[in-house]
Amino acid sequence: MDKEALILFFLSAIAIVGIGMLLSWLVAPKSKNIQKKEAYECGIPTVGSSYMQFRVGYYLFAIIFLIFDVETVFIFPWAVVMKSMGMTAFIEIIIFFGILGLGLLYAWKKNALRWD
Amino acid sequence: MSFSDFLLMRNELLLVAAAVIILIADMSFSDENKRGLYNISLLTMIIITVLGFLPAPSGKLFGGMYITGDIYILMKNILNIATVIVLLQSRGWLEKPGQQKRMGEFILLLVSVLIGMSYMISSGHFIMFYLGMELATIPLAALAAYELNKSKSAEAGIKLILLAAFSSGILLFGTSLIYAAAGTLYFEGVMAILDSTAFTTLGLILFFAGLGFKISLVPFHLWTADVYEGAPTNVTSFLSVASKGAAVFILVIILNTVFKSLNDVWDPMVYALIIITITIGNLFALRQRNIKRFLAFSSIAQAGFIMLGVINDGGLGMATVIYFVLVYVFSNLAAFGVAAAIENETGKESIDDYNGFYRTNPRLSLVMMLAMFSLAGIPPFAGFFGKFFLFTAAAEKGYYILTLIAVLNTIISLYYYLLVIKAMFIDKNGAPIGYFKSDTAMQVSLVICILGIIVTGFTSGVFDYMVNLSQQFFLTLQ
Amino acid sequence: MIENIPLSHILIFSTLIFFTGVYGFLTRKNMITMLISIELVLNAVNINFVAINKYMFPEQLEGHFFTLFIIGIAAAEAAVAIALFINLYRNIRSIDVDEVTEMKH
Numbered sequence: 035m036d037k038e039a040l041i042l043f044f045l046s047a048i049a050i051v052g053i054g055m056l057l058s059w060l061v062a063p064k065s066k067n068i069q070k071k072e073a074y075e076c077g078i079p080t081v082g083s084s085y086m087q088f089r090v091g092y093y094l095f096a097i098i099f100l101i102f103d104v105e106t107v108f109i110f111p112w113a114v115v116m117k118s119m120g121m122t123a124f125i126e127i128i129i130f131f132g133i134l135g136l137g138l139l140y141a142w143k144k145n146a147l148r149w150d
Numbered sequence: 151m152s153f154s155d156f157l158l159m160r161n162e163l164l165l166v167a168a169a170v171i172i173l174i175a176d177m178s179f180s181d182e183n184k185r186g187l188y189n190i191s192l193l194t195m196i197i198i199t200v201l202g203f204l205p206a207p208s209g210k211l212f213g214g215m216y217i218t219g220d221i222y223i224l225m226k227n228i229l230n231i232a233t234v235i236v237l238l239q240s241r242g243w244l245e246k247p248g249q250q251k252r253m254g255e256f257i258l259l260l261v262s263v264l265i266g267m268s269y270m271i272s273s274g275h276f277i278m279f280y281l282g283m284e285l286a287t288i289p290l291a292a293l294a295a296y297e298l299n300k301s302k303s304a305e306a307g308i309k310l311i312l313l314a315a316f317s318s319g320i321l322l323f324g325t326s327l328i329y330a331a332a333g334t335l336y337f338e339g340v341m342a343i344l345d346s347t348a349f350t351t352l353g354l355i356l357f358f359a360g361l362g363f364k365i366s367l368v369p370f371h372l373w374t375a376d377v378y379e380g381a382p383t384n385v386t387s388f389l390s391v392a393s394k395g396a397a398v399f400i401l402v403i404i405l406n407t408v409f410k411s412l413n414d415v416w417d418p419m420v421y422a423l424i425i426i427t428i429t430i431g432n433l434f435a436l437r438q439r440n441i442k443r444f445l446a447f448s449s450i451a452q453a454g455f456i457m458l459g460v461i462n463d464g465g466l467g468m469a470t471v472i473y474f475v476l477v478y479v480f481s482n483l484a485a486f487g488v489a490a491a492i493e494n495e496t497g498k499e500s501i502d503d504y505n506g507f508y509r510t511n512p513r514l515s516l517v518m519m520l521a522m523f524s525l526a527g528i529p530p531f532a533g534f535f536g537k538f539f540l541f542t543a544a545a546e547k548g549y550y551i552l553t554l555i556a557v558l559n560t561i562i563s564l565y566y567y568l569l570v571i572k573a574m575f576i577d578k579n580g581a582p583i584g585y586f587k588s589d590t591a592m593q594v595s596l597v598i599c600i601l602g603i604i605v606t607g608f609t610s611g612v613f614d615y616m617v618n619l620s621q622q623f624f625l626t627l628q
Numbered sequence: 629m630i631e632n633i634p635l636s637h638i639l640i641f642s643t644l645i646f647f648t649g650v651y652g653f654l655t656r657k658n659m660i661t662m663l664i665s666i667e668l669v670l671n672a673v674n675i676n677f678v679a680i681n682k683y684m685f686p687e688q689l690e691g692h693f694f695t696l697f698i699i700g701i702a703a704a705e706a707a708v709a710i711a712l713f714i715n716l717y718r719n720i721r722s723i724d725v726d727e728v729t730e731m732k733h
Contacts, residue, residue: 036632090714097707104703107696136173143177277694284701288708295712301719305728307712312662315705316653319669322698323646326676326691333685335694 091149098141105134158211158218161202161226162272165265168194172261176254184253188244191257192237199230210274214336217274219626221619225399225472226268232392232479233264238595239487240384242494242588256296259289260388267396271403276325276335279400280318283364287314290393294381306380313363313373321360327353328408337408344411351415358419361404364397365453368427375434378446383493386442387486390449395475398456402471406463407627413463420461421552427454428559435566440499441489444566445482448525451563452478455540458556462543465621470543472616473606474536477524480602481533484521487596488514491588498583506582507574514588515574517596524603526567527560532607539613638679646672659716659723663709670702 108130116123141147156163172191179187208219237260244253266285273279291314295307325335331350332340344350363370378386405416431451438444456478459471491514492507493499508515524533537560545553588596606612649668656662674695681691713723720727 093710093714097711100703100707104700107700111693111696133170136170140173140177277690277697280694281697281701284705288701288705291712292708295715298715299719301716304712304716304719308659308709308716308728311705311709311712312653312659312666315663315666315709316669319649319666319673322670322673323676325694326673326680329677329691329694330680330684334688335690 094146098138098146102134102138105130155209155211158207158209159216159272160206161198161223161230162265162268164198164201165261165268168198169258169261169265172254172258176258179254181251184250185245187254187257188241191261192234195230195234195237195261199227199234202227202230214338215275215278216269216272217337218272219623221468221472221623222272224616224619225271225396228472228476228479229264229267229271229392229396232388232395232483233260235479235483235487235595235598236260236384236388236392238591238598239387239483239490241591243382243384243490246494252296256293259293262289263293263388264392267392270396271399273400274337276329276337279404280322280325283321283400284318286393286396287311287318287364290314290385290389293385294377294389296382296385300380302380303382304380306377309373309380310377317360317363317370320356324353324356324358324360328357337404340408341410344409346412346415350412354409354412354415355419358416361397361401362423365394365401365456366450367423367453367457368430368450369423371427371431371450374450375438375443375446378449379440379442383442383486383490386445387483387490390445390486391475391479391482394449394453395479398453398460398471398475402460402468405460406468406624410627417461417463420457421549424454424457424461424552425555427451427457428556432559432562432566435563439501441501441504441570442499444501444570445485445489448563448566449482451559452482452525454559455537455556458540458544458552461549461552462547464547465624466546466617467543468620468623469613469616470536470539472620473613474540476612477532477536477603477606480599480606481521481524481531484517484596484599484603485525487592487599488518488521491586491592492583495586495588496583501570501573503583504570504573505577506579510582510585514596517600518574519571520600520603522567522571524607526564528564530607532603532605535607535613635679635683638675638683642672642675642679645669645675657725659713659725660710662725663706663713667702667706670698674698 109127112123112127116127168191171194172187175187175190176184202223206218206220206223208222210217237257240256243249244256263286266282266287266289268282270279270282270286273282288311291307291311293307294310295304297303327349328340328344329335331347331353332343334340334343359370363373366374378390381389409416428451431447431449431454435444435447435451438447456471456474459467459469459474461467462470489499492504496503507518520531524531527534527537529535541553541556544556645668649665649670649672652665652668653662656665677691677695677698681689685691716728717723722728
């Protein structure tokens with residue numbers, strides 16, 4: 035019983051994606067020209083390879099984002115028990131947010147968030 | 151649980167408060183003049199260090215996740231002292247023009263590492279231990295790569311973070327096996343349940359490998375020399391005393407509590423590690439010409455000596471470990487302080503450059519000489535007593551051959567420690583390092599180190615106090 | 629449904645991932661790949677903890693929470709490591725371990 039369910043699950047997953055792609059291939063208008071294969075279709079021919087290096091500034095934002103993003107992992111369990119734990123849990127999360135906010139403030143003050 | 155229970159975490163809470171203060175202070179001082187920031191940080195750290203000596207309550211917090219007691223406080227005090235000395239030594243380097251802008255980062259990372267080490271020592275649960283260990287490692291990698299435009303520094307940071315992450319992964323895998331065997335992650339619970347099977351042995355070995363990396367015992371020492379050489383000298387000194395000391399402390403605690411029932415498994419393991427660590431550390435130290443690399447290999451050998459106290463698995467062993475780390479803090483920081491002063495002034499790191507140093511800078515040479523004597527274990531300095539007690543601890547359990555090998559290695563180590571002294575006092579040099587005056591903070595730190603070397607060596611009360619506390623610790627276990 | 633899979637299968641799977649990670653860390657030359665290998669090791673540990681918790685000790689959630697902390701710390705570690713890679717790249721224009729040979733004894 036379980037095996038069938040699993041197979042059905044995979045089949046339906048493949049089917050949903052496949053049908054979507056098939057439909058778009060059938061319905062969508064097709065244009066065949068050289069610009070189609072360029073990295074940006076904005077009318078201006080690209081100069082050089084489109085495999086270029088990205089600015090290091092992106093990484094800085096990504097790293098700061100990453101840290102704050104992962105902290106949500108600690109907030110979910112807190113949200114589950116927040117009601118039963120009452121005031122203590124609330125104060126603890128305030129301290130947690132306070133330290134996180136201080137970190138953001140520090141990054142801001144050190145011009146890590148400036149784009150230039 | 152009431153809020154007064156949080157007083158048990160006094161040291162850590164104060165350190166966290168200090169970190170927040172430093173963070174805010176860093177934001178409020180201008181980039182060009184950070185002297186005020188340095189003074190504030192130093193003052194807070196000194197206050198915390200002094201407060202650490204006040205009597206503190208002992209007990210448990212968060213259902214046994216956090217354990218404290220007199221012996222834990224003692225260990226944390228040693229680490230606090232080491233941090234204050236490192237902070238004093240790095241003043242001249244931090245206040246160099248152009249460096250000042252990033253001074254706040256250095257101090258903040260240093261304090262974060264100290265917080266991590268404190269939590270690691272006091273942990274009573276594997277999650278707490280892991281968190282503390284990582285907090286004590288990740289900022290260290292950033293510190294090692296502190297000098298942004300030096301490729302050596304960048305290299306050191308990368309080697310440290312990659313190998314630290316890898317070794318903590320291995321440690322965690324071992325922890326997961328122990329969890330499977332015990333069903334709990336509380337140290338107390340694991341201690342009560344764990345028995346010696348192939349499964350738990352594998353867990354112990356993986357766990358030990360992870361910690362062995364931090365102490366840089368020999369099969370896991372490959373990162374040490376490169377990181378020590380590449381990192382800024384002040385960071386290296388912190389890495390070699392505080393980081394290593396904290397790891398040794400928690401290793402002693404964990405082996406004697408959590409893995410107590412696996413005693414006959416880790417005893418031969420430690421036995422073999424001691425022999426190869428001391429021997430290889432010594433042999434490699436012989437051929438180093440760079441002072442930081444030389445001290446790196448000498449610190450590997452010293453780590454092997456420290457393990458002699460671990461193998462004793464009793465009150466005496468623990469006391470000797472703590473005593474030796476205290477002595478090691480003073481001696482090694484004195485040596486690194488002189489090396490840092492010279493590097494700051496002239497940028498020279500090679501032992502050959504030290505030729506004729508005594509003629510131009512007699513006082514610094516004397517400090518270096520004392521440090522080397524203490525590291526080599528020449529009586530009447532503290533290092534001698536440290537090593538002597540370690541040998542006693544190992545011999546007490548009947549490891550006579552091991553003790554003999556360690557003693558023989560002490561003689562080899564004497565040779566290379568004396569090489570440095572020979573370079574400074576006897577060797578001729580056409581162009582020795584010129585006379586210079588190190589800054590006041592450095593002088594104060596060196597005086598503290600020298601006093602430490604002499605006082606801990608000559609007052610027997612220090613060691614008695616440690617033995618007393620360790621025996622109490624072992625009594626509460628039963 | 630998952631109950632039909634025995635614990636041993638999951639543990640064998642996680643051990644395979646663990647050793648894949650160890651192998652990758654020891655043989656790869658690119659530092660980003662080495663970091664990915666470390667993540668593999670940590671994920672093997674995560675699988676271990678969750679599976680052991682779920683199968684053997686379902687009344688406590690310690691294993692699950694350990695996993696959460698490992699995820700959080702792995703992110704911090706990756707952030708610092710990548711920042712250090714960028715720093716190294718600026719210095720020597722490469723993140724290949726074979727190029728990082730300034731300190732050889």
